[in-house]
Amino acid sequence: MELYYEHKNCMYKVDVEQRSDTWEIHINDKVYQVSASELKDGRIHVTANDLVFRPRVYCNGQNRFVFLNGETYRLKRAVRFSTTHDHVEGEILSPIGGKIVKVFVGEGDIVQKKQDLLIIESMKMEHRVKSPVKGTVMRLRYGEGAIVDTNEVLVDIERDKSTNGQGEW
Amino acid sequence: MFEKVLIANRGEIAVRILTACHELGIRTVAVYSEVDADAPHVRCADESYPLGDPQPLESYLNIDKIITACSEMGVDAVHPGYGFLAENPAFAERCERENITFIGPHSDVIRLMGHKVEAKTSIKKAGVPVIPGYHGGDQHVDALVEEGLQIGFPLLIKAAAGGGGKGMRIVTREEDLKEFIESCKRESGKAFGDDSVFLEKYVDRPRHIEFQILGDHHKKMIHLFERECSIQRRHQKIIEETPSTALDSQLQEKMGEAAVKAAEAVGYTNAGTVEFMVDGNKNFYFLEMNTRLQVEHPVTEFVTGVDLVKWQLRIASGEPLTLEQEQLTQRGHAIECRIYAEDPQNDFLPSTGILNQVELPQGVNIRNDSGIEPGMEVTSYYDPLLAKLTVYAENRGETIQKMIWALSTYVILGVTTNISFLRRVLAHESFRRGDITTHFIQDHENLFLEPEIPDEALIAAALAETLRMTPQTVEAQPVSGVADPYSPWKTAEKWSNV
Numbered sequence: 001m002e003l004y005y006e007h008k009n010c011m012y013k014v015d016v017e018q019r020s021d022t023w024e025i026h027i028n029d030k031v032y033q034v035s036a037s038e039l040k041d042g043r044i045h046v047t048a049n050d051l052v053f054r055p056r057v058y059c060n061g062q063n064r065f066v067f068l069n070g071e072t073y074r075l076k077r078a079v080r081f082s083t084t085h086d087h088v089e090g091e092i093l094s095p096i097g098g099k100i101v102k103v104f105v106g107e108g109d110i111v112q113k114k115q116d117l118l119i120i121e122s123m124k125m126e127h128r129v130k131s132p133v134k135g136t137v138m139r140l141r142y143g144e145g146a147i148v149d150t151n152e153v154l155v156d157i158e159r160d161k162s163t164n165g166q167g168e169w
Numbered sequence: 170m171f172e173k174v175l176i177a178n179r180g181e182i183a184v185r186i187l188t189a190c191h192e193l194g195i196r197t198v199a200v201y202s203e204v205d206a207d208a209p210h211v212r213c214a215d216e217s218y219p220l221g222d223p224q225p226l227e228s229y230l231n232i233d234k235i236i237t238a239c240s241e242m243g244v245d246a247v248h249p250g251y252g253f254l255a256e257n258p259a260f261a262e263r264c265e266r267e268n269i270t271f272i273g274p275h276s277d278v279i280r281l282m283g284h285k286v287e288a289k290t291s292i293k294k295a296g297v298p299v300i301p302g303y304h305g306g307d308q309h310v311d312a313l314v315e316e317g318l319q320i321g322f323p324l325l326i327k328a329a330a331g332g333g334g335k336g337m338r339i340v341t342r343e344e345d346l347k348e349f350i351e352s353c354k355r356e357s358g359k360a361f362g363d364d365s366v367f368l369e370k371y372v373d374r375p376r377h378i379e380f381q382i383l384g385d386h387h388k389k390m391i392h393l394f395e396r397e398c399s400i401q402r403r404h405q406k407i408i409e410e411t412p413s414t415a416l417d418s419q420l421q422e423k424m425g426e427a428a429v430k431a432a433e434a435v436g437y438t439n440a441g442t443v444e445f446m447v448d449g450n451k452n453f454y455f456l457e458m459n460t461r462l463q464v465e466h467p468v469t470e471f472v473t474g475v476d477l478v479k480w481q482l483r484i485a486s487g488e489p490l491t492l493e494q495e496q497l498t499q500r501g502h503a504i505e506c507r508i509y510a511e512d513p514q515n516d517f518l519p520s521t522g523i524l525n526q527v528e529l530p531q532g533v534n535i536r537n538d539s540g541i542e543p544g545m546e547v548t549s550y551y552d553p554l555l556a557k558l559t560v561y562a563e564n565r566g567e568t569i570q571k572m573i574w575a576l577s578t579y580v581i582l583g584v585t586t587n588i589s590f591l592r593r594v595l596a597h598e599s600f601r602r603g604d605i606t607t608h609f610i611q612d613h614e615n616l617f618l619e620p621e622i623p624d625e626a627l628i629a630a631a632l633a634e635t636l637r638m639t640p641q642t643v644e645a646q647p648v649s650g651v652a653d654p655y656s657p658w659k660t661a662e663k664w665s666n667v
Binding site: 001003005007008010012014016018023025027030032034036042044046048051053055056057058059060063064065066067068069070071072073074075077095096097098101102119121122123124125126127150 | 335352356359360514515519522523525526549551552553577578580581582583585588592623624625626627630631632633634635
């Protein structure tokens with residue numbers, strides 16, 4: 001089984017082959033012979049080649065939280081490499097759930113890179129959503145007062161093609 | 170002493186106050202909004218009262234509802250905690266009128282200290298140094314812009330009714346001034362119900378050091394030493410400690426006296442905090458006075474051995490303060506870390522979600538002030554503070570070591586937290602040296618370098634898929650960190666095949 005995870009904008013492929021009660025796991029060029037068992041406190045006791053470790057894992061939707069040696073890693077399960085950037089270029093996603101309290105731009109406006117597009121209020125704080133590129137506002141999906149979730153498309157922006165190079169997303 | 174107290178708050182601070190009441194044999198009433206119906210603070214209380222709509226203005230900030238709760242539940246007193254109505258003079262006044270003891274200073278003092286202009290004037294008169302700025306009543310945006318230009322840049326815009334950094338903006342360029350004033354007004358209006366702002370000269374790289382004070386109704390006033398609160402992000406503290414490495418005994422004595430003088434000048438009663446800014450030359454300026462219990466009060470409790478919340482209750486009920494200034498000492502060193510649901514890698518944006526696994530550090534001289542538990546949802550309605558971790562040891566170095574270790578055993582899965590980030594701050598060479606200012610986090614970019622993901626973590630994630638089998642609907646799910654239709658905590662413990 002091929003599994004794909006996204007962590008800090010990097011994709012990782014993990015190839016898992018299950019034998020009766022052990023696993024063979026391929027990550028990049030490395031091969032791990034793995035055995036695992038659940039501990040009473042909810043951790044998994046894992047032996048992978050010479051490594052012995054006891055992580056905790058929690059899955060929620062596509063999110064994977066792994067607590068290991070004092071660090072918590074937050075991964076996202078993905079389908080294939082091609083889905084790393086699952087938003088379409090030009091779609092500005094909401095970084096946080098909350099209420100839109102101010103919209104600075106209108107459809108058809110030309111915006112500069114880093115220009116404020118709108119403000120979302122969440123947990124009594126204001127968060128500014130800025131344009132990642134220079135371009136034209138093609139569509140405003142919400143108005144002031146709207147409640148949005150994390151990762152909802154807020155604004156569609158068509159990148160100004162004349163400024164190639166600095167228009168990276 | 171009171172027979173029954175209502176706690177007009179939620180989360181960890183409600184739990185902290187509830188337990189102090191129970192220790193003193195006082196019955197308690199918790200209030201809760203719809204989303205908090207099952208929260209730990211509700212279960213911890215003897216009785217509870219629903220406030221309905223989770224919007225703060227309709228629940229924990231709603232004076233009428235809280236007062237109705239007080240009279241229906243027949244309480245003698247109300248403890249506001251911090252935030253929400255804690256520094257709202259209208260609320261304190263309403264309590265006074267309704268014969269409910271407000272556990273805090275008199276409404277006149279809250280009003281005076283809430284009006285930063287008058288506060289500074291009174292404090293200055295008492296002989297305590299203050300910072301130049303505009304604290305006038307003309308709140309028209311154009312007038313404020315004019316005043317801002319007079320003071321010059323960099324300039325700080327603050328919510329007059331505020332605290333906790335809400336609404337605060339630093340302006341470095343003239344062209345941003347108007348926009349920032351407007352945005353500060355909007356944010357403070359929402360958070361505090363008052364959109365007045367004030368402007369002040371911005372001191373570059375100061376330390377933020379505050380003094381805890383206690384005053385009773387019999388004209389006794391003492392201080393319980395300082396708290397160093399310089400480690401901040403978004404102008405909000407995340408790590409606090411005492412003693413401060415910046416103070417020698419002379420400066421400590423001078424500032425302590427100034428704090429007591431400031432509090433006496435306004436007729437302060439109950440627990441309060443006098444905040445100072447200390448510049449590189451050890452000049453100190455009065456910043457503001459917080460007329461309430463502070464988030465970071467546990468560090469003071471550790472080194473002085475004094476239970477501040479119990480004293481708040483005793484003082485409010487009229488008992489005399491029996492602690493003597495000369496007898497108070499600081500013993501050892503204490504550090505508090507605020508555990509926030511937020512993402513340091515993403516501009517400290519708050520993170521929402523359902524908490525799955527929660528495991529608090531345990532050990533000698535480790536204190537957890539927590540209002541969370543597995544299965545609880547962290548919503549966007551309230552502050553993202555989940556819990557506080559406070560540790561104590563013989564000296565600063567050992568306290569840092571203990572905190573780093575304690576944080577490494579702290580498990581919260583389900584939302585992104587700042588736990589690893591806090592650990593990197595404590596481990597930083599400059600922090601260990603005590604070389605800290607309020608700009609520490611901006612000044613040390615390398616704090617944001619997260620470790621690369623090790624193969625072990627990927628193996629763990631992959632095992633989770635093959636062992637328990639999460640719902641195989643990856644394709645069908647929207648890319649969203651928010652709602653999960655699959656009741657995760659139900660499936661989370663089911664490991665088949667092992």
